[in-house]
Amino acid sequence: xxxxxxxxGIEKLPIPLIILVPAILGFVGPIWQMLIADLGTAAIxxxxxxxxxxxxxxxxxxFILLLCAxxxxxxxxxxxxxxxxxxxxxxxxxxxxxxINFPWALDQRYLYASRYVELPLADxxxxxxxxxxxxxxxxxxxxxxxxxxxxxxxxxxxxHNVTMGLFxxxxxxxxxxxxxxxxxxxxxxxxxxxxxxxxxxxxxxxxRMLIIGVIIGLAFxxxxxxxxxxxxxxxIYGVRVNTCPHITRYFVEGDFFAQIPGMMGANYNPPVVxxxxxxxxxxxxxxxxFAVIYMITVQVAYAVGAYTGITGLGTCGRSWxxxxxxxxxxxxxxxxxxxxxxxxxxxxxxxxxxxIAETFRAARAGSSVLEKEAISYRSCYIMMAVTLVATxxxxxxxxxxxxDALLMPVTAFCIWYSMTRMYGLAGAYWRSADKGLVFYRLxxxxxxxxxxxxxxxxxxxxxxxxxxxxxxxxGAAAFSSFASYKFASLAGLSSKNTFxxxxxxxxxxxxxxxxxxxxxxHTVGGRNIPMWRSWFEGIGERISQMPDWWSGAPAxxxxxxxxxxxxxxSGVLSWLRSRFVWFPLExxxxxxxxxxxxxxxGLWLPFLVAWILKTLTMRVxxxxxYERRGVPLATGAAVGCFIGMIFSGMMWILRYFIPF
Numbered sequence: 001x002x003x004x005x006x007x008x009g010i011e012k013l014p015i016p017l018i019i020l021v022p023a024i025l026g027f028v029g030p031i032w033q034m035l036i037a038d039l040g041t042a043a044i045x046x047x048x049x050x051x052x053x054x055x056x057x058x059x060x061x062x063f064i065l066l067l068c069a070x071x072x073x074x075x076x077x078x079x080x081x082x083x084x085x086x087x088x089x090x091x092x093x094x095x096x097x098x099x100i101n102f103p104w105a106l107d108q109r110y111l112y113a114s115r116y117v118e119l120p121l122a123d124x125x126x127x128x129x130x131x132x133x134x135x136x137x138x139x140x141x142x143x144x145x146x147x148x149x150x151x152x153x154x155x156x157x158x159x160h161n162v163t164m165g166l167f168x169x170x171x172x173x174x175x176x177x178x179x180x181x182x183x184x185x186x187x188x189x190x191x192x193x194x195x196x197x198x199x200x201x202x203x204x205x206x207x208r209m210l211i212i213g214v215i216i217g218l219a220f221x222x223x224x225x226x227x228x229x230x231x232x233x234x235x236i237y238g239v240r241v242n243t244c245p246h247i248t249r250y251f252v253e254g255d256f257f258a259q260i261p262g263m264m265g266a267n268y269n270p271p272v273v274x275x276x277x278x279x280x281x282x283x284x285x286x287x288x289x290f291a292v293i294y295m296i297t298v299q300v301a302y303a304v305g306a307y308t309g310i311t312g313l314g315t316c317g318r319s320w321x322x323x324x325x326x327x328x329x330x331x332x333x334x335x336x337x338x339x340x341x342x343x344x345x346x347x348x349x350x351x352x353x354x355x356i357a358e359t360f361r362a363a364r365a366g367s368s369v370l371e372k373e374a375i376s377y378r379s380c381y382i383m384m385a386v387t388l389v390a391t392x393x394x395x396x397x398x399x400x401x402x403x404d405a406l407l408m409p410v411t412a413f414c415i416w417y418s419m420t421r422m423y424g425l426a427g428a429y430w431r432s433a434d435k436g437l438v439f440y441r442l443x444x445x446x447x448x449x450x451x452x453x454x455x456x457x458x459x460x461x462x463x464x465x466x467x468x469x470x471x472x473x474x475g476a477a478a479f480s481s482f483a484s485y486k487f488a489s490l491a492g493l494s495s496k497n498t499f500x501x502x503x504x505x506x507x508x509x510x511x512x513x514x515x516x517x518x519x520x521x522h523t524v525g526g527r528n529i530p531m532w533r534s535w536f537e538g539i540g541e542r543i544s545q546m547p548d549w550w551s552g553a554p555a556x557x558x559x560x561x562x563x564x565x566x567x568x569x570s571g572v573l574s575w576l577r578s579r580f581v582w583f584p585l586e587x588x589x590x591x592x593x594x595x596x597x598x599x600x601x602g603l604w605l606p607f608l609v610a611w612i613l614k615t616l617t618m619r620v621x622x623x624x625x626y627e628r629r630g631v632p633l634a635t636g637a638a639v640g641c642f643i644g645m646i647f648s649g650m651m652w653i654l655r656y657f658i659p660f
Contacts, residue, residue, distance in 0.1 A: 013497050014088055021092035022505040025060060026512030029100025031520045034529050036649060037656035041245040042228055043531050046649030049101030050471045051642075052271050054246040054601035055428040056479060057189050059649075060097035062642045064089045065196050072200045086197040087491035088501055091484040095505035098476030099161075099513045103535060106157045106510055107465045107472050108517075112136045113526070113536035114543070121543040124456050126399065128156045140532070142525025145518065154514055156398075161510040163394050164412055164465070165477035167387035169502055171417070172481035173495075174380045177373065178355045179424065179482060180489045187486040188278030188427030194490045195635040209629050213636015214643070220270050221644025229651055237268075242314075246272075248602040252314040261307060262298030262325070264291065265315045267602030271641045274634040275427035276603075276610030281618075282577075283426050284611035286589020291604035294333065294594045298325045306330055319600040326599065327434070327555045332562040335555035337595045338435040339566025344587045345418035347574035374499035399454055407439050411466045414439075416478040422588050423479050424486075428603055429470070432596040434553035436467030438563070445557065447550035451543060459546050463553065477506055 025048070033047040045051050048060040068086055072078045103109045115122050116133040130136065131149040138146070172179075179185045199206045206214075224247070226233040227240060235241070242250050247269035251258040276284060301307060307323040318324055325331045349356065363377040375383075388409055395405035415435060423429045440458055447455050465472040470479045481502055488498040526532030555562060570587040577586040591597070598604040617630045654660075 011084060011494060011497060013500055014085075017088055018092055018501045018504045019508065021064075021089065022096045022509040023512045025093060025096045026099060026509040027516035027519075029060065029096065030102055030105065030513055030517040032649060032653065033101060034517070034520055034531055035656045036652040037530055037659075038228070038652050042648055042652045043535075044101070044245050045645050046652055047101055048649070049097050049099075049105070050469065051645055052246060052269065053469065053471075054248065054267065054269075054431060054597070054603060055189070055272055055275055056423060056431070056470045056475075057271060057275065058094065058097035059642055059645060060093045060100075061090050061193055062196065062639060063646055064093045065193060065200065066639070066643065066646075068197070069200050069206070073205060075203075078201060078203075083197055083201050083491045084493050086200065087488055087493040088497075090193055090197065090487050091480075091498060091501045092505045094484060095476065095480040095502060096509040096513075098470045098480055099473065099509040100516075101471045102517055102531075104464070104469060104471035105473075105513055105517070106161055107461065108157070108514075109460065109464065110536045110540045112139055113532070114541040116140075117537050117540050118543055121450055122541075124451060124453050124543060125541075126453050126457070128152050128398065129457075139518070139521040140526040140537070142522060142528070145522045150518065154511070154518075157514060158511050159394055160461075160465075161473040162507055163387055163391040164409060164474045165506045165510075166503075167384060167391060167409065168416065168474065168477040169481045169499070169506060170380055170383040170387060171413075172478070172485060172502075173374050173499060174359060174377070174384070175355075175482075176485045176495060178352060180485050181372075182355075185421075185424040185482075185486070186278060186280070186427075187424045187483050188275045189423075190483045190486045190490075191278050191631070192274065192635045192638050194487055195631055196639055197491070199632070207632055209632035210636040210639070213633040213638075214640040215636075216633075217270055217637040217640020217642075218644055219640075221641040222647070225644050225648040225651070228648065229655075244316075244601075246601060248600075250315045253312050258314065259311050260295065260299070261302035261310050262295035263315055263318075264295070264599045264604055265602035266605045268605065269641075271638040272428075272603065273606040273610050273613075274638040276607045277614055277630065277634045279426045279607075279610070281611065281614055282584050282586060283589050283592075284607045284614065286585045287426070287592045287598070288589075288604050288608040288611060289585065290590045290593030291598045292593075294325075294598070297331060301325065301331055316600060319596050326596070327552050329556065332555035332559060333594050334432070334434055334553075335559040335562030336566040336569065337430070337591050338438050338554040339563040339568075340570035340587050340591050341418045341430065341435065341566075342414050342438070343567045343570035344421060344574065344591070345414060347571055347587075348418075348421060351574070351578055372495055374495040398457060400457065401454075403443070404440075404454070404458060407443075408461065408466065411436060411439055411462055412474045415467045416475055419475065420478045420482050422591065423470075424482060426588055426592060428592060428597065429479075430591055430595050430597045431469050431601065433463040433468040434549075436463040437550065437553040441550075441553065441559070445551070447547040449547050451546050455550075456543065456546070459550060460541070463549075473510060480505075 029048045036043045036046050044053060048063060049058050050056060051059045065086060099105050111130050115125060115130050115136040130153055135146050135149045199210050223236045224239050227235050242252055248265045248267040250265045251263055257263045307325060310318060310323055313321055319326050322328055326334045359377045363381045366378050391409045392405045395408050396402060419429045440462060465474045470476045484498055484502055573585055573587045573590060576583045592603055617626050
């Protein structure tokens with residue numbers, strides 16, 4: 001990585017910075033989270049990782065940019081550092097932020113606690129994933145770390161993260177020009193971060209609309225934080241009443257809205273509305289429109305005798321329990337939406353087959369078509385092939401057959417490519433584990449009782465890393481790689497330096513995070529950490545329940561016809577949207593409106609509110625009003641909430657050491 005001359009206009013790569021940020025933040029992040037002395041909400045909301053979990057938004061990048069604000073008030077530093085310095089910080093912290101929230105980070109879950117809590121079924125867990133029970137018990141009591149026993153699991157999880165992580169980096173590099181330069185995919189969450197960074201570089205500091213937005217965000221978040229910290233503080237926004245950490249109200253038996261069979265949770269978190277406001281209008285409209293269709297369809301099914309007793313379940317139970325329109329007949333929306341998700345990615349590749357052919361021809365010729373690319377297309381395709389082979393080899397060495405090992409990256413690609421499209425266009429994604437078994441269920445309709453080691457590995461990996469949340473490693477790599485190229489484009493950072501920054505973060509952060517997690521537990525002892533006692537030991541892997549979960553993912557048998565229906569719906573909507581610009585419906589809204597995204601996480605409501613606000617903005621003042629007033633105000637509201645969430649984390653950590 002040589003330093004280029006200024007005449008060529010290529011910036012010097014700050015190697016110490018791109019190494020230190022993922023190393024330090026990766027090590028400190030898990031310690032920050034695990035020391036939060038709260039058993040529930042604050043452990044997620046106050047973390048530096050994925051804190052607004054229903055849209056996959058994380059705190060660390062915003063926190064880093066906030067720390068830059070006072071530094072950039074010094075003119076000499078502002079002129080010397082510019083926005084590109086914040087681009088490096090954003091990219092490194094974004095990748096790292098998705099690797100530090102336990103129990104999800106690194107695909108860890110509750111593995112180490114389950115080794116001694118779930119005996120004798122814990123013997124199913126292979127030794128290369130987890131040390132013996134007596135070694136794991138030290139995590140609970142605290143004590144010296146047995147490096148010999150931990151070396152293999154640390155290496156195994158690092159390889160698990162890095163092999164597929166670098167595959168997604170190569171994928172994002174291949175499609176960078178299509179997504180960023182040609183399609184101009186907005187990446188709403190990246191737009192918020194960039195707007196904050198841009199305001200940092202202004203000579204007069206933050207703009208008026210951004211500050212007003214920050215005040216609005218603080219006016220919401222600070223009372224919410226104080227409500228959690230102090231029982232006597234008035235519950236201004238009703239967050240103590242049937243409200244999830246992502247500020248989604250769920251309705252239970254006896255509530256008025258619970259009497260509606262198809263009723264969904266209702267999210268009212270300002271950052272979610274802010275992200276939705278940045279999304280295209282047709283996606284906002286499609287989301288709440290299909291959510292209404294879902295409610296009507298469930299009502300009709302209930303009226304003809306299906307889902308008897310569903311009004312006795314809360315809105316969360318209608319997603320997780322039985323009877324559920326998500327997984328039970330006749331509707332099985334999970335099966336339909338899984339097909340729609342797979343087809344979303346397939347149709348995008350089909351509709352852009354000329355771009356793929358162009359890159360392939362350039363790879364054969366040994367060129368990259370444009371000088372702006374990070375690496376040549378030939379190198380990119382080679383990287384994809386090598387990481388794919390390495391991934392399959394890794395899983396074969398982990399006891400899986402060739403077919404089972406191959407389905408790991410196939411599943412990850414089919415789900416996370418489409419999920420990243422959703423994240424890039426809507427600022428949200430479909431958080432749910434059950435869709436990850438879609439291809440394995442075709443081969444293995446049932447799981448044995450108790451599960452074998454092979455089935456255990458397939459289940460936990462495919463439904464977690466393969467499909468659920470970017471706090472697991474594969475989604476982390478997909479989301480952060482594509483989003484980083486977007487920020488780099490806005491900031492004028494070269495694709496080459498963006499690539500190297502991503503490469504460093506994707507390889508360093510998983511190792512630093514694992515070491516930080518283990519170091520804290522060996523030093524303090526899990527028994528002195530509320531989250532370890534309540535989540536890790538209290539929940540566990542639940543190995544005995546896996547066969548039942550297997551048979552219901554993505555839906556109860558027969559589910560393939562519903563999967564095919566989803567393929568058709570998504571294919572038709574994708575074609576119509578590409579053929580007729582005026583057509584208002586598209587598959588992303590269908591997926592967000594008919595799955596756990598709305599049923600459990602309540603995204604239909606903020607998308608409806610954002611659709612109304614953005615429609616009014618565009619009709620009153622057009623793009624000018626939207627860009628000059630709407631975007632800064634929405635950014636400020638999100639930033640204000642994040643300031644409150646950072647304050648929450650700090651206060652709960654203080655309470656760990658000084659109870660009050």
